[in-house]
Amino acid sequence: MNEKSRLPVSFEFFPPKTPEGVEKLRLVRQKLYALQPEFCSVTFGAGGSTQEGTFSAVSAILAEGVTAASHISCVGATRDAVRAQLATLKTMGVRRLVTLRGDLPSGYGLGGEFHYASDLVTFIREETGNDFHIEVAAYPEVHPQAKSPESDLQAFAAKVRAGANSAITQYFFNADAYFRFVEEVDALGLNVPIVPGIMPITSSTQLMRFSDACGAEIPRWIRLRLQSFGDDTVSIKAFGLEVVASLCEQLRAGGAPALHFYTMNQSVATLELCARLGLG
Numbered sequence: 001m002n003e004k005s006r007l008p009v010s011f012e013f014f015p016p017k018t019p020e021g022v023e024k025l026r027l028v029r030q031k032l033y034a035l036q037p038e039f040c041s042v043t044f045g046a047g048g049s050t051q052e053g054t055f056s057a058v059s060a061i062l063a064e065g066v067t068a069a070s071h072i073s074c075v076g077a078t079r080d081a082v083r084a085q086l087a088t089l090k091t092m093g094v095r096r097l098v099t100l101r102g103d104l105p106s107g108y109g110l111g112g113e114f115h116y117a118s119d120l121v122t123f124i125r126e127e128t129g130n131d132f133h134i135e136v137a138a139y140p141e142v143h144p145q146a147k148s149p150e151s152d153l154q155a156f157a158a159k160v161r162a163g164a165n166s167a168i169t170q171y172f173f174n175a176d177a178y179f180r181f182v183e184e185v186d187a188l189g190l191n192v193p194i195v196p197g198i199m200p201i202t203s204s205t206q207l208m209r210f211s212d213a214c215g216a217e218i219p220r221w222i223r224l225r226l227q228s229f230g231d232d233t234v235s236i237k238a239f240g241l242e243v244v245a246s247l248c249e250q251l252r253a254g255g256a257p258a259l260h261f262y263t264m265n266q267s268v269a270t271l272e273l274c275a276r277l278g279l280g
Contacts, residue, residue, distance in 0.1 A: 007252055007256070007258060007259060007277075007279060008037075008038040008257070008258040008259075009035055009036075009037050009038065009258065009259050009260075009261065009274065009279060010037050010038045010039045010040065010041065010069075010195070010258065010259075010260045010261070011032055011037050011040045011041070011260075011261050011263050011270065012040070012041045012042075012043065012197075012260065012261065012262050012263060013025060013028075013029070013040060013041070013042050013043070013057060013263060013265055014042070014043045014050075014264075014265060015042055015043065015045075015050045015053030015054045015056065015057045016053065016057070016265070017053065021265075022056075022057075022060075024265070025057065025265050026060065028263070028265055028266060028267040029060075029061065029064065029066075030064075031267040031271060032263070032267050032270060032271070033064070033066060034271075034280070035270075035271070035274050035279060035280060037066065037067075038067065038258065039066070039067040039068065039069050039096055040061050040066055040067070040068055040069070041068070041069040041070070041071060041096075041098050041135075041260075042054050042057040042058050042061070042068065042069070042070055042071060043071045044070070044071035044072060044073050044100070044102065051085070054070060054071065055070065055088065055089070055092070058070045058089075058092065058094060059092055062092065062093050062094070067095070067096060068094060068096070069094070069096035069097060069098050069133075069135065070089055070094050070096075070097060070098070071097075071098045071099075071100060072085060072086075072089075072097050072098070072099055072100070072120070072124075073099075073100045073101060073102020073120075074099075074100075074101060074102060074112065074114035074117065074119065074120035074123075075101055075102045075112055075114070076102075076112040077112045077113070077114060078112060078113050079113050079114075079123065082114075082120070082123060082124075083127060086124065086127060086128055086132075089132075090128070090131060090132075094132075095131070095132060095133060096132065096133045096135065097124065097132045097133070097134050097135065098135045098136075098137075098168065099117055099120050099121050099124065099134050099135065099136055099159075099164070100117055100120075100136070100137055101114075101116055101117040101120070116155065116158070117136055117137070117155075117159055118155070118158040118159045118161075118162045119162075121134055121136065121159050121162035121163050121164055122162040122163065124163070125162065125163040133165045133166070134163060134164045134165050134166075135164070135165065135166050135167060135168055136156070136159040136160070136164040136166075136167050136168075137167065137168060137169070137170065138156055138167040138168065138169045138170070138181065138185075138194050139152060139156075139169065139170050139181075139215075140169050140170070140172050140174075140177040140178045140180070140181040141170070141172055141174070141177050141215065141216065141217050142215075143155070143215065144214065144215030153181075153184055153185070153188075156185065157185070157188050157190055160185075160190045160192050161190075164192065165192070166192055166193040166194070166195065167192060167193070167194045167195065168194075168195050168197050168260045169181075169194060169195065169196050169197045169260075170197055170214060170215070170216055171197045171198060171199035171216050171262055172196075172197075172216055172217065173216075173217070173218060173219055173222060173243065173244075173247060174217065174219060175247055175250040175251055175254065177217075178194075178196055178251065178254075178256070179254055181194070182194050193257040193258070194257070195256070195257055195258045195259065195260045196251050196256050196259060196260065197260050197261075197262060198244060198247070198248060198259050198260065198261050198262065198273070199216075199244070199262045200240060200241075200244055200261065200262075200263075200264075200266075200269035200270055200273055201226075201236070201237075201239070201240025201241075201243060201244055201269075202233075202236070202237055202240060202264075202266070202268075202269050203233070203236065204226035204227065204229065204236055206264075207226070208223070208226075222243060225239060226239070226240075237269070240269070241269070241272055241273065241276065244273055245273055245276040245277060248273065248277055249277065252277070259279075261273070
């Protein structure tokens with residue numbers, strides 16, 4: 001294997017809601033483990049609503065001999081609740097956290113003792129020292145709720161200064177946005193790896209829905225091409241593979257430290273992308 005193909009990869013899963021989903025995800029993980037991921041992360045529902053499922057999936061990954069990262073969010077949470085979560089994760093053997101502000105459950109007023117992800121990072125460091133490797137989120141195309149690009153950059157800087165070790169970005173399809181963001185972070189004197197988050201394209205309707213919800217921009221040419229395929233899923237997947245593989249090549253050529261794949265609990269698209277990139 002040459003040096004170029006050694007780019008580390010990691011995978012994100014969400015906690016299944018049914019016994020069938022649990023078994024399906026187990027099989028998906030077994031296929032993806034062939035790519036020797038640096039770690040696998042599991043998401044945390046709004047307001048911690050999936051905590052039991054998150055911790056169960058994290059435990060299963062650890063039992064399979066793979067490094068697991070648990071998402072942990074703070075909106076609506078108390079210090080005592082987060083302290084208990086950290087103790088549980090530490091006992092389980094988790095050493096990596098993806099630390100987020102998180103979303104409020106619908107119908108839930110503003111509450112809790114933390115306002116920003118940087119507050120949560122500070123609290124974790126105060127409580128646990130360097131027991132955890134802390135990942136935080138980055139938004140190359142600017143967080144949808146940010147007042148301005150500058151305020152968003154400063155919010156990211158606050159997370160790093162609070163003790164974050166590295167960052168994973170929201171997915172994007174414009175490599176220039178990523179490289180500009182990295183340059184802006186470097187200009188602040190913050191030496192932190194920023195790993196691009198990669199979303200395979202397998203369904204145009206799903207991609208449009210997700211992107212509208214999270215503020216990720218789909219370039220017009222990609223959107224129009226996807227719309228032109230209608231219900232032709234074979235063409236959508238082939239086009240998606242070509243577009244995202246090209247993006248990953250640009251990121252690798254530009255010095256991205258790793259790639260983090262949003263798998264949507266599927267294996268095929270991620271496996272195909274990594275094979276195209278020579279990472280298999």
